[in-house]
Amino acid sequence: MKLEEAIKSTKFKSEVHKAVLHILYTAWWLKTVGAKELKEFGLTHEQYNVLRILKGKHPEQMCVRDIASRMIEKSSNVPRIIDRLELKKLVKRNTSALDKRETVITITQGGIALLAASTLVMDEKMMKQFVLSEEEAVTLNVLLEKIREIA
Amino acid sequence: MKLEEAIKSTKFKSEVHKAVLHILYTAWWLKTVGAKELKEFGLTHEQYNVLRILKGKHPEQMCVRDIASRMIEKSSNVPRIIDRLELKKLVKRNTSALDKRETVITITQGGIALLAASTLVMDEKMMKQFVLSEEEAVTLNVLLEKIREIA
DNA sequence: TTTATATAAATGTATATACACGTATTTATT
DNA sequence: AATAAATACGTGTATATACATTTATATAAA
Secondary structure, eight states, X not given: OOHHHHTTOOOOSOHHHHHHHHHHHHHHHHHHHHHHHXXXXXXXXXXXXXXXXXXXXXXXXXXXXXXXXXXXXXXXXXXXHHHHHHHTTSEEEEEOSSOTTOEEEEEOHHHHHHHHHHHHHHHXXXXXXXXXXXXXXXHHHHHHHHHTOBO | OOHHHHXXXXXXXXXXXXXXXXXXXXXXXXXXXXXXXXXXXXXXXXHHHHHHHHHHHTTSOEEHHHHHHHOSSTTOOHHHHHHHHHHTXXXXXXXXXXXXXXXXXXXXXXXXXXXXXXXXXXXXXXXXXXXXXXXXXXXXXXXXXXXXXXX
8 A cells, every 4th residue: 555545645745754754654564564473472563572682692691771772662661571571481580690780581492482483474474575675675774774864 | 873783783684674674763763853852842743643634634623533544653542642632722622513423623723833833843853854865765765665565 | 113233432451652760789989 | 988970670650552342323224
């Protein structure tokens, strides 16, 4: 569906203005499509993101601040997301021995298994479905980088 | 800041995969930059969006469903956003005479004034600051359209 | 006309976002 | 060593997201 139909709007102040709305809409669309797949695994987008971050360092532990710095949405409340993952026994929390202020998190075997299963589905049902070519994706990445270059 | 620094990640499965994360990150970044400006007016991004939608039809009224269909994030809970706008007397709610199930919303003079002031700031401090050219924005819009073309 | 179905909006609930603040602990300064 | 400043995390609050349910009203079908 074209952006114009999606938000029932045809007049934009400029192509740049349209692009801003387009990025916001596409992000929402991507999240929605992904969330639908993740729901079968009882995961939210953010919980999935935290699990992926932890898996990337496994078997090393990570502290909360470290996880937060890798989140896509920087204002995510990581302690609370970990609360939910801990309840489901997908991660384990421990106080750091070196610095008692730090809480170190480890992904459990259950977490690894659920992440593997959900990633498989996400890759098959989402990532592999995109029509966009690798070359087009490179261009897209360059342009997205550029929109954050503020004068 | 490059995406790699922003989310402290260097290895992506593909450029397409990177682009997906990039869109999500850029959307968050755009919302954050915009929200900072809107905060001075006591508005959230979503409240601003609803006011803009209402202004587009003014002096016509709009029902809740009509507003919802124009929202960027389709799962927005419009009645609740309107609750907040109504409390601040930026919009007015009335039951439709034709169909008593419908609630019709009108933007007030105060709403129009606040929207005008905040749009001025948003345009000056945000929209006009982008380095992206109109031609680049066209390409960006084409590619964003394409990423939603799922096989 | 009565009943069933559909529709519009509001409401409830769990989670997340955005941000301020509190508490414990560590590091730096005097 | 005592105090101050910084840091890490957790918690509180308002708003939003995502989605299910409820209530009122309108429309369709029996």
